[in-house]
Amino acid sequence: MSSCVLDKETFRHCCQLLLQLSEQLGDCWCWVPVQDSQDGYLRKTALRLVTIDSRPFGDQAESSSELGPHNSCLSGPDVQQNDQDQSALIGSANGDIIRGDIEDQDNKDNRDGDDGEDRICRMCEGSSQVLQYEYHILFSCSYRAPVLYFRVCTLEGRSLSLEEVWGSIHPNFRLCLQTSPFTMVTQQEHPLLGQAFFMLHPCRTEDFMRPLLQAAQDQNSPTGSCLITWAKLCLTRESCTYFQLCPREKSDMV
């Protein structure tokens, strides 16, 4: 557990590794330095065509949700920890889990000849639009862990509400997120920019990193490779690979 706790220098070093991986994978993460200090954070922006499920919050869930449309906090009921939950959680930390970007490998067999967008539109009610996603990975010195901040805007600059962001997540993932005990997303002030972002709570980071760390340790790997695994999770666009990622599959690690 203690090897999951980072310090700033290790975080910075791992971000450099992340950036190398990003380049290899053809992803577009970059390092943003903070003026007058060695601090900084990772950033990625992406434009995506997304269909937002515009149904009310409660209706979107296939399982019951204890939250109404006016809560700004998403969290699922407490369930027993199992691998499925953790891989779903891992999926949720990656911003690529939105309808427009999913390869939909698991639906290939079910394809009935329509193209991807038609299939997506049939899954829900709502309109398609291009949205701008922005992800930041910062280091929280209070929790000694990396924290994911993100925001979503229309091209006109309107920020999406949490309900709308929720509605843009693929139904399969949404279901898993809701049943996972770890997904806490709230609106927060970005500590460096002072603007409104959504944040994935860092106090849970250690919980879901634990199985990864275990796997990394089983391979006699230091903390660095645990973070490389985190990096791979954040960077790859193969969201379905995430979803299937199981801590016992050591071949996927490092």
Next chain:
Amino acid sequence: YEDEDNRKKRLLLPRVSYLTLVTDKVKKHFLKVMKQEDMEEMWFEYEGTPLKWHYPIGVLFDLHASNTVLPWSITVHFKNFPDRDLLRCPSHSVIEAHFMSSIKEADALKHKSQVVNDMQKKDHKQLWMGLQNDKFDQFWAMNRKLMEYPTEEGGFRYIPFRIYQTMSDRPFIQKLFRPVSPEGNTHTLGSLLKEMYPAAIPNEVCPDDFQKRYQVVIHGIEPLLETPLQWLSEHLSHPDNFLHICIVPTPTD
């Protein structure tokens, strides 16, 4: 009593509370002169700056209007919510979530979260209800646990603090800082600022400059720089368990 001018509403606000927690009366007041359907989420602004409701009211005042004459004139808006700059506040439960999140973060710094995690949910609720209903004893019955530390340690692990200033883009400075140095010296407000914001300490930057350039303000007062940081953390923290420190330019008369 009612103001004759229905475009104004006067309130006495607690420094330690939050704007959206104590301004339901404001919304009700303006409902008299506006149609409900024209009113979107209420937000506050002072001299062009949207006010962050998740900052304690006293911090907002010290930061933006510390050397102005009371009453503090804030403009209330019901349209054009600046959703890039301000967090949404659709209900009081959002304020509660923010408040508890600050308390948890403060305890992560002070006690590696041990004290707050040992508390039950009803204890957390008591902290919030104490703040919301202005019940000092109810609040402190729980909060005193968050202010304890092992005697051999000499203080908290790290001091929860945030330094605000309007002169830079960064909204605040928050870093790890211990109340006692490795050599066993007590850290003071001055030693914190020397590390985090040296420009605020007159002698460090301009020894010959008798006029202080900045004021270091906590709860509207300027504590002596020699004050021990541990003492400040125990006694001058806000209910969210953070020491909120404002650095403002000294007014030139």
